[in-house]
Amino acid sequence: MSRALTWIVLAAAILWSATSAEMGLDKLPGAGPRLGEFLGRMMPPDLSVWREVMRGLAETLRIAILGTFFAIILSAGLAVLAAETLVPSTVWRPVRGLLAMIRSIPLILVAMLMVGAVGLGPLPGILAITFHATGMLAKFYAEAIDNVAAAPVVALESAGASRTQQLRWAIWPQMAPVILRDTVFRFELNLRESLILGIVGAGGIGLYVQTYVRSFQYDKAATVTMAIVVLVLASEAVNSALHKRFS
Amino acid sequence: MTAAFTLNAVSHHFGGAAALCEVSLSAAPGERVALLGPSGAGKSTLLALLDGRLRGWRGEAEVLGVPLSATQAPPRELRTGAGFIFQEFALVDRLTVYQNVMNGRLSRMRIWPSLWGRFGEQDHLKTAAALEDTGLSDLARRRADQLSGGQRQRVAIARCLAQDPRLILADEPVSNLDPAHAERILGLITGAADKRGIGVIFSSHQPELARRFADRIVGLRAGAVQFDKPSAQVTSDDIAELYHGTVPGAGLRVVS
Secondary structure, three states: OHHHHHHHHHHHHHHHHHOOHHHOHHHHHHHHHHHHHHHHHHOOOOHHHHHHHHHHHHHHHHHHHHHHHHHHHHHHHHHHHOOOOOOOHHHHHHHHHHHHHHHHOOHHHHHHHHHHHHOOOHHHHHHHHHHHHHHHHHHHHHHHHHOOOHHHHHHHHHOOOOHHHHHHHHHHHHHHHHHHHHHHHHHHHHHHHHOOHHHHOOOOOHHHHHHHHHOOOHHHHHHHHHHHHHHHHHHHHHHHHHHOOOO | OOOOEEEEEEEEEEOOEEEEEEEEEEEOOOOEEEEEOOOOOOHHHHHHHHOOOOOOOEEEEEEOOEEOOOOOOOOHHHHHHEEEEOOOOOOOOOOEHHHHHHHHHHHHOOHHHHHHOOOOHHHHHHHHHHHHHOOOHHHOOOEHHHOOHHHHHHHHHHHHHHOOOOEEEEOOOOOOOOHHHHHHHHHHHHHHHHHHOOEEEEEEOOHHHHHHHOOEEEEEEOOEEEEEEEHHHOOHHHHHHHHHOOOOOOOOOOOO
């Protein structure tokens, strides 16, 4: 019964979406040839813009690095306030709620607000990435704190180790791999997400994507696209190489 | 010489339930004492108390000549002096065997070098000796989470030995092991203690092992001392009464 209902609801949702005239699904059959033509105009890529592209990529990378750096600092502090094992529920519950709220705001929206607040350029991008990434990273860090097994810490305490020694030799070894893994993962996301920041004027390579596409310079847009693909693949490779070490 | 420990009318409650009732007990230095009894008898609570980890108890207690407080953590000197072997081993999984054993030495190190992992020669020597005593020298570079249960147990013992304790406390050190392993581990602990001339207090629910490895057996039931005798004088009636509350069938002799 409930299974039948599930299917009916799903079917209804798809029908409701597709039958709206504004969706223009009737144009779908013509899309193939147009896409083909579009791709044709991207070939051959205009490599003469490589200097601008490199500059844009470098700026994107800087935004991702600084955004991650500031997010780490903020998250370290917020994580303590969001850890169930460290603070009372009257503290960690609202802090976690706040973090969930931060996560729910799309990055692009944050970036637009930041551009409004501090003007065009990479700075709003850095602020947006910092804000957005902290929502996730602080939660991950808090979970890393909460997942520390108590028994080894108690054992060191019992053996006469001081608080700092317990932190260094029982708590940190348990947390470090998790924190490093989460941070590298978040950096990769930050890098991907900062690629589009330029579209709203918040710095980085996105600006060139927008400029070239809007001015129909598809061959230059192709160069940008290739550069982005290379950067993302490279960051993925670095991430997975590091990943193997964090266990 | 000061006694290994002295308890005078110690009581403790978890919620409403009594874990220790008016326990008065002491052990001479170098003495091997087994705490025997069914689960829930108060063995672990008593050992936690001796290790200075219990709070909110009543009575008087002294370990290695240092009075315990019911409200505060014991002084570092006592935490260092009493070595504890935990039932679940309590190792740091991601550290090597060597570092886990070295962790037993932390209390004797200067703080800054210890945080940077710059350990002194003495610490390396003691760690190596503890690994040697427990047959772990070949596994020193292995991570703790790559060991078998029996090996992890030996790391826990080595950490305790590296601590240079003046008294060894062991909570059910062999409850998870098969009989052959259990004998070997208890032999290892008591042998190492003899070599150092220090006492061992261990809990167990296996009367044969307690008899074999302890000079003296303290029978605990429902938080109270039911008997306290040299091992050789503990009878099967004592054991039956400890575990079942009565001597089986008054008049009926159980053939065992």
